[in-house]
Amino acid sequence: MTSRPNRDPNVLALLGLMAVLVILAISGIVMYVTYQHPALAEPFSVAVGVAAVLLTAVGLAVTRR
Numbered sequence: 611m612t613s614r615p616n617r618d619p620n621v622l623a624l625l626g627l628m629a630v631l632v633i634l635a636i637s638g639i640v641m642y643v644t645y646q647h648p649a650l651a652e653p654f655s656v657a658v659g660v661a662a663v664l665l666t667a668v669g670l671a672v673t674r675r
Contacts, residue, residue, distance in 0.1 A: 629668045637661040 641657035644650045
């Protein structure tokens with residue numbers, strides 16, 4: 611008999627919060643770098659793009675079992 615691990619809602623909420631914080635931190639770092647070197651790209655659009663890619667990756671990881 612195989613038992614599936616019980617997913618506690620508090621743990622999932624904590625993991626979601628941590629994922630959001632990491633995404634915001636990485637986006638902030640990318641925005642700062644592009645602000646210091648404006649020839650790379652517009653800082654806000656780069657940060658949004660990075661956040662979108664990371665959020666998509668987290669969403670795929672969560673939905674896959």
